[in-house]
Amino acid sequence: MMWQWHPSPSAVTVAAARCFFTSSTTTLKPYCFSSSANSTLLCNLVSVSPPQVPMSTIDEADVGILCYISKTPGFRGILKQRYADFIVNEVDTEGNVVHLTSLDAPAQEVVEETETMKSDQVTKESYESEIQAFRLLAGESDGDLLEGLINQVNSGSEDGISPIVLSPDTDKAHRTAVHNFFKEKLKFLVTDTVDGPDASSKCIRVRLNSGGGGNNSGRSSRKRKERGDKAFDSRGSKSWPDHVGKFLRFHLYKENKDTQEAIGLLGKMLGIKPRAFGFSGTKDKRAITTQRVTVFKQQATRVAALNDRLIGIKVGDFCYVNEELLLGQLSGNRFTITLRGVVADCEETIKASAESLGLHGFINYFGLQRFGSGSVATHLVGAALLRGEWKTAVSLILDPREGERDAVRMVREYYKESNDIDGTLRQLPRYMVAERAILQCLKKAPGNYSQAMKAIPRTLRMMYVHSYQSYLWNHAASMRFQKYGRQVVVGDLVYPIDDVTENETIVAATSECKVEPEEIDNCSYLDEASAIEFPEKKNLRAKVVTAEDIIAGKYAIDDIILPMPGSRTIFPANDISDVFHDSAKKDGVNLTESVHNVKEFSIASMTGSYRQVFHKPRDFEWQLLKYTDANAPLAETDMDRIGMDKAKCPNEVKEENIEVHLVEANSGEGEEPVESEEAPGDLDTQETQLALKLSFTLPASCYATMAIRELLKTSTSVAFHKTLN
Secondary structure (H helix, E strand, O other), X not given: OOOOOOOOOOOOEEEEEOOOOOOOOOOOOOOOOOOOOOHHHOEEEEEOOOOOOOOOOOOHHHHOOOOOOOOOOOOEEEEOOOHHHEEEEEEOOOOOEOOOOOOOOOOOOOOOOOHHHHHHHXXXXXXXXXXXXXXHHHOHHHHHHHHHHHHHHHOOOOOOOOOEEOOOEOOHHHHHHHHHHHHHHOOOEEEEEEEOOOOOOEEEEEEEOOOOOOOOOOOOOHHHHHOOOOOOOOOOHHHOOOOOOOEEEEEEEEEOOOHHHHHHHHHHHHOOOHHHXXXXXXXXXXXXXXXXXXXXXXXXXHHHHHXXXXXXXEEEEEEEEOOOOOOOOOOEEEEEEXXXXXXXXXXXXXXXXHHHHHHHOEEOOOOXXXXXXXXXXXXXXHHHHHHOOHHHHHHHHHOOOOOOOHHHHHHHHHHXXXXXXXXXXXXXXXXXXXXXXXXHHHHHOOOOHHHHHHOOOHHHHHHHHHHHHHHHHHHHHHHHHHHHOOOOOOOOXXXXXXXXOOOOOEEEOOOOOOOOHHHHOOOOOOOHHHHOOOOOOOOOEEXXXXXXXXXXXXXXXXXXXXXXXXXXXXXXXXXXXXXXXHHHHHOOXXXXXXXXXXXXXXXXHOOOEEEEOEEOOEEEEEEEEEEOOOOOOOOOOHHHHOOOOHHHOOXXXXXXXXXEEEEOOOOOEEEOOXXXXXXXXXXXXXXXXXXXXXXXXXXXXXXHHHHHHHHHOOOOOHHHHHHHO
C-alpha cells in the first residue's frame, strides 16, 4: 500500500491520515489501529510540494515515524546544504558545553623521569625501615643482600648494578609475600622467579626497574595484564611521573570528518594505535563538531604541534587527567543548525513553527540514521536474527542493494554469482566491516551462518537487534500519540517521582550493552546512539499511572515513557501494549520467548530500557537571517571565535534583518542527523534568501533531525534534502 499525496505547487498543504507506509523497501508491516476515538488526535502530515524521491533508501513511514505534535503548517528548508550549517558541541556530564578555546599546550610541560632521576630520588630517601621489615620477612642473609643492592643504587652508578638472587624457597605463599613486598614498599625494584639449586625450590631475583626488558615487559604479557598495567603504548610509559595524570585530555574540533577518521589520523601522526584514545561518543561526519578526547601518556606539546599539519582538524584545551573517557560519558550535545533556502507562505508561519517547537517539543522518535543509510534497513536484519533466520540475515547484509556506488554494487553481485570469498574480500572496501567479518568466518566455517553473524564486532551486530527494538518503539509512540494525544492516561508508564508502595507495579531497567571503545574501530558509519545505548535514567523503575495519579495531577505529558522491550521492562497497562506485541507478531518475532538458543539475539534475554515519548529542546533559540551568497557561512564556529580563520566570519548576513528569539523550555540534550551530499559549488545568484538558525541542547539519546522534522513537517531523509539542493 502506498500513501500518495498531491499538494498544490503554490501553497502549503496540510493533510491528516491515521496510518501510512510505503512497501517498496521493507517486508515488515506497520501497525494500525482499527478505529479512532478522536479524529483531532490523528497524525498531522504536513509538507511543502516535495519532489519525487527515488525509493533507494528507507522512508520515515517504514520505521514508524508518522506523527507531528503541532498543527502548525510546515515550510521548505534545506538541511545541511553546507556542512558548516550543522554545528555540534558536546555537553559533558556536568552540563558544560565543550568548545575549542585555545590551541596552545600548557605552559608547564610534563618532564618524564629518566633512570638517573629515579636513582636520585632513591638516594634522597632512607630505606632503613623497609630493609628492617624485609629482614623479618626473608631473614638476615637476604636482608643483607637487599641492603647491598640499595647502597649500590644510592651510589649513583647507572652501570654495573647487578641483580640479587634471594635464598631458595619452596613455599609458594612465602614467595608471593616477598613479591608483594617489593610491589608495595620498594617500587623502584622489580622481582621475578628463577629456578633454584634443585627441582623442588625456586629463587626470587631482585633488580633495578629499568623501565623495559625482562620477562614481564611484553605488550601482551599475561603477567603484565595481571598487574593491571593497561598501557596502550609502552613507549615512555615507565618513565611517566606519578604526580601527573596518565591521560592527556583535549578538545577535538573537526570539519566534515567522522570521529573515527579523525582519531585514526591523529594516531597515525603520533605513531600510536586508535585504541589509545578515548571519547564519549561518535559525532556526525557532515558537520563541524567539538568533543572531548583522551589519549594515554602523551605530551601536550607533541599533540599541539600537530595543528600545523592537520587539515579540517584542530586540537586544544589540554589538561592531564587520571581517567580516560568512555563511551556514554556525556549528558548530550548542543546543536547550532542553519536551514537555508527557507520558503513559506509568510514569515509568521516560520515564527509560529519555531515557537511551537520550543514550547511543545517533538515526538522523541529514533531517527532514520538509527536504521542505516542503505536500502536494506538494519531493523530488517534485526528481525531475521530474532527469528533465528541466520542465513536470511547474512543475505540481507551481503546481497546487492539499491543506491550503492557502482564499485560496491559490482563486488556484491560478484559474490552472489560466484560465491568466491577470497576474490570478494580482495575487492571489498575495508570500511565494510560487517561484510568482511561474515565472509572471513564463512571461509573458515562454510555454511555456519550463526557463527558468521557472531563474527561481526559486538557493537555492530547488537545494533541490528537494537534497531528492531527502535522500530517497535517508534510505532508504539506514533499510535500512543494518535490515540491519546498530549494527555496522561491510565496505564501510561512513567518514572516514579517518589517512593512507590508495594501494590504499585514497578520494574528496574538498565542497558544491556556495555561497549568498549576499540569495538567501534572502523565502524564509523554507526551513529552515536547506535554505538551505545544511552538510557536516559539508569537503573530507574517504571510505574503504571493510576486514576488516582491523574486526579492528583501527579504526572505531566513529558513524564510518559515507553519501553525498549526486554526481560526487565514492562509494557503500558493499556492498548498501547498491543502495538508492541501485534507488530512483533506480524514480523514473526516473539517478545517474551526465544525461538533459538543465541541469547544476544533474543529480546527475552536482553534487559531492555525506557525512553521518553516527548522531548523539549533545552536552551532553545532561533534567528531569521537574510543572505545573498549561498556559500557564505551563517553561524560562528569555535575556530572563528579564536580567530584562526577570519575568512569564515559571516559577513554576508544582513544584520539589520536578524531577529533573535529565546524560548523558555525545559529538558534536553543530543544526537546527530543524517548525512547529505557535498556542499554545492558556487551558486552565482544575488537573490536575497531566507535562513533559519536554531540553537538547542538535546540528550545523547535524542535525534536532532526529529526536532527539525517537527519544525519543517517534511522528511529528514538524505534523498529528500538532496533534491532540495
